[in-house]
Amino acid sequence: MSKKDKWPIYVPKPTFERLKKYYAYLMQIDEDYISSDELAKKFNIKPEQVRKDFTYLDITGKPKKGYHIPLLVEELGKLFGTRVLENLIIVGAGNLGSALAKYMGFEKMGVKVVAIFDNDPKKIGSFVGELSVLPLSFLERVIKRFKVRIGIICVPEESAQEVANLLIKKGIKAIWNFSPVPLKVPETIIVENQDITSGILTIKHILAKK
Amino acid sequence: MSKKDKWPIYVPKPTFERLKKYYAYLMQIDEDYISSDELAKKFNIKPEQVRKDFTYLDITGKPKKGYHIPLLVEELGKLFGTRVLENLIIVGAGNLGSALAKYMGFEKMGVKVVAIFDNDPKKIGSFVGELSVLPLSFLERVIKRFKVRIGIICVPEESAQEVANLLIKKGIKAIWNFSPVPLKVPETIIVENQDITSGILTIKHILAKK
DNA sequence: TAGATTGTTAATCGATTAACAATC
DNA sequence: TAGATTGTTAATCGATTAACAATC
Numbered sequence: 513m514s515k516k517d518k519w520p521i522y523v524p525k526p527t528f529e530r531l532k533k534y535y536a537y538l539m540q541i542d543e544d545y546i547s548s549d550e551l552a553k554k555f556n557i558k559p560e561q562v563r564k565d566f567t568y569l570d571i572t573g574k575p576k577k578g579y580h581i582p583l584l585v586e587e588l589g590k591l592f593g594t595r596v597l598e599n600l601i602i603v604g605a606g607n608l609g610s611a612l613a614k615y616m617g618f619e620k621m622g623v624k625v626v627a628i629f630d631n632d633p634k635k636i637g638s639f640v641g642e643l644s645v646l647p648l649s650f651l652e653r654v655i656k657r658f659k660v661r662i663g664i665i666c667v668p669e670e671s672a673q674e675v676a677n678l679l680i681k682k683g684i685k686a687i688w689n690f691s692p693v694p695l696k697v698p699e700t701i702i703v704e705n706q707d708i709t710s711g712i713l714t715i716k717h718i719l720a721k722k
Numbered sequence: 723m724s725k726k727d728k729w730p731i732y733v734p735k736p737t738f739e740r741l742k743k744y745y746a747y748l749m750q751i752d753e754d755y756i757s758s759d760e761l762a763k764k765f766n767i768k769p770e771q772v773r774k775d776f777t778y779l780d781i782t783g784k785p786k787k788g789y790h791i792p793l794l795v796e797e798l799g800k801l802f803g804t805r806v807l808e809n810l811i812i813v814g815a816g817n818l819g820s821a822l823a824k825y826m827g828f829e830k831m832g833v834k835v836v837a838i839f840d841n842d843p844k845k846i847g848s849f850v851g852e853l854s855v856l857p858l859s860f861l862e863r864v865i866k867r868f869k870v871r872i873g874i875i876c877v878p879e880e881s882a883q884e885v886a887n888l889l890i891k892k893g894i895k896a897i898w899n900f901s902p903v904p905l906k907v908p909e910t911i912i913v914e915n916q917d918i919t920s921g922i923l924t925i926k927h928i929l930a931k932k
Numbered sequence: 933t934a935g936a937t938t939g940t941t942a943a944t945c946g947a948t949t950a951a952c953a954a955t956c
Numbered sequence: 957t958a959g960a961t962t963g964t965t966a967a968t969c970g971a972t973t974a975a976c977a978a979t980c
Contacts (some may be wrong), residue, residue, distance in 0.1 A: 524947065528927075532920045536902045540879065547961065554904050560949060563962065575956045575961045592923040593930030607824045611817035617902070621922050662925060669750065686925045692746045692827070694764050702928050704921040710742045711914040712831050713802040715872060715896045717738075718912050720803030734971065757937065770973060773938065785937045785980045 521591060523568045530555070530565055535588040538581055539620060547578035594622040599658040600688075603675050604666030605630040605638075605645045608690060608708070612664060614641040626658045651682050661685040669693045731801060733778045740765070740775055745798040748791055749830065757788035804832040809868040810898075813885050814876030815840040815848075815855045818900055818918070822874060824851040836868045862892050871895040879903045 523531065533555060538546070548562040566572075566579065569587045573579040589595050602609050605628050613628045627650070628643050630636060635645045646654065654660065663684040667675050672691035679687060686702035689695055695703055733741065743765060748756070758769040758776075776782075776789065779797045783789040799805050812819050815838050823838045837860070838853050840846060845855045856864065864870065873894040877885050882901035889897060896912035899905055905913055 526947065528924070529920075532923050533904070533917075535923070536917065536920070537904060540903070549961080558949065559961090560951095561947095564948080564964090567963070573962055575954080575963095576959080577956080578961070591927060593926035594923070596926070596930060598926060598929070607821035611821040614817045615919070617919055618922070621919060622926065623922055661929060662922075686929055688921055688925060693750070694743070694747060702925055704925050706918060706921045707743075707746065708916060708918055709825070709827055709831060710739075710746070711898055711916045712828070712833055712872075713742050713745070713804070714738070715898060715912055715914050716803040716806070716808060716832065717801060719808070719871060719896055720806060736971065759937080768973065769937090770975095771971095774940090774972080777939070783938055785939095785978080786935080787980080788937070 521568065523565075523591075527565045527568060530557070530561070531569075531588060531591065534562075534565075535585070535592065538585050538588070541581065543581055545574070545578040546581055546584075548573070550578070592621075594620070596622060598623045598662055599626045599660045600624065600662040600664060601626060601651075601654060601658075601660050602628045602664040602666055603630075603648075603679065604664075604668075605632075605635050605640055606666060606668075609664070609666035610640045612666065612690075613643055623662070626660065627654045648678065651678065655682050655684065662688060664688045664690060665695075666690045731778065733775075733801075737775045737778060740767070740771075741779075741798060741801065744772075744775075745795070745802065748795050748798070751791070753791055755784070755788040756791055756794075758783070760788070802831070804830070806832055808833045808872055809836045809870045810834065810872040810874060811836060811861075811864060811868075811870050812838040812874040812876055813840075813858070813889065814874075814878075814900075815842075815845050815850055816876060816878075819874070819876030820850045822876065822900075823853055833872070836870065837864045858888065861888065865892050865894065872898060874898045874900060875905075876900045 534551060537554060548559040552559040552562045569591065571579065571583055571587045600623050602613055602625060609628060613625050618624060625643065627646055628640050629646050629648050629651060631648055636647050638645050661684065663679040665672055665675050665687060669691050672689065672693045673695060676687055676695045676697060680697060680701055687695065687697065689703055689705045690708065692707050697703055744761060747764060758772040762769040762772045779801065781789065781793055781797045810833050812823050812835060819838060823835050828834060835853065837856055838850050839856050839858050839861060841858055846857050848855050871894065873889040875882055875885050875897060879901050882899065882903045883905060886897055886905045886907060890907060890911055897905065897907065899913055899915045900918065902917050907913055
């Protein structure tokens with residue numbers, strides 16, 4: 513049985529996180545082959561680890577050449593489901609929500625922002641890129657119309673849980689949470705927390721030691 | 723010897739990442755005590771893990787009550803160096819850079835954005851919040867004047883490495899990299915990568931399996 | 933006191949790394 | 957062929973968890 517037949521593909525969490533990085537990097541470069549050694553150097557890890565990571569994918573390298581990059585990109589794309597297009601919506605048209613709505617890199621990941629919502633009457637109707645800001649009363653319609661399964665939460669922490677509840681009620685299956693609050697959701701709902709400020713704590717910790 | 727005397731405080735990486743989350747959460751809530759069990763429930767982990775994590779800090783809990791929150795916040799603040807103010811600069815006044823420049827949550831983390839730079843003549847001189855966008859020729863002056871050690875990179879991937887080199891040349895000690903490229907830097911320079919789009923790959927992977 | 937909750941040791945689990953045979 | 961690089965097994969390392977004694 514080939515690994516292709518095993519579904520879901522299991523990869524350990526640390527491996528999965530590294531595969532994401534390899535993917536982002538490999539999509540950018542325009543070469544035929546890359547060795548585990550070269551890739552490892554890029555990310556300050558050991559080449560053995562790169563090879564081990566790739567054993568979870570249905571791909572093998574060539575001795576003396578390395579791994580075929582287009583093949584790697586394709587296999588990784590399958591793992592991440594980037595070839596299946598998903599529509600997504602953003603709730604919260606503040607600085608961060610607006611920046612995400614205008615972000616150009618989503619296409620490569622197979623996602624598209626179809627609407628942005630806010631509850632501030634002053635923002636509703638205004639434009640963020642090509643999207644006009646909608647009131648929350650439009651949520652249900654948009655979700656049904658575009659078969660949206662993913663919602664991004666970009667609201668202040670006080671309202672994050674409330675918005676999460678609403679999204680779930682309206683049929684959203686996965687929440688990408690940019691607020692710094694841990695959300696309470698039913699087990700069937702996927703939550704991915706993206707705390708964009710936590711990195712500064714690592715930096716300050718290291719700097720403080722110097 | 724108390725743990726306070728050991729410097730640098732060593733914490734395993736996974737523990738460190740969890741401590742950041744506890745910190746963000748604990749700063750928000752207004753209670754006296756919290757038990758390892760309550761905290762664990764919030765983050766879907768085991769209470770033993772929370773207690774183990776806290777053993778790395780110079781703090782103990784009280785049987786039957788739990789951990790004193792203000793004390794936790796203080797100890798964690800020390801670990802992350804949030805009580806020492808650091809000035810930081812942003813390079814790249816696009817959507818994301820501008821959003822970060824206007825971000826209100828930095829103060830709590832003991833950092834302040836003192837300047838934002840761009841090389842686009844159309845952007846230079848325009849305002850992002852209260853800051854006017856500066857040309858890169860001002861970098862050196864600003865870094866010296868404000869004793870800046872941390873620089874945020876928010877430029878397109880093509881120029882990320884170039885900007886990193888420039889920042890390092892001008893004396894920056896730590897780079898918070900919001901571009902999706904792995905940067906090549908000398909060993910003495912701290913790099914924290916904050917790929918804000920990688921979360922979507924996790925979500926799509928899980929959704930694809932359903 | 934009894935009960936709840938901490939703190940710590942030891943066992944388990946899982947990921948990384950070293951070593952090396954296989955292969956182009 | 958010799959040499960470079962992969963792929964895999966086994967050893968090591970480190971983190972999580974279970975168990976339970978200590979304590980308020």
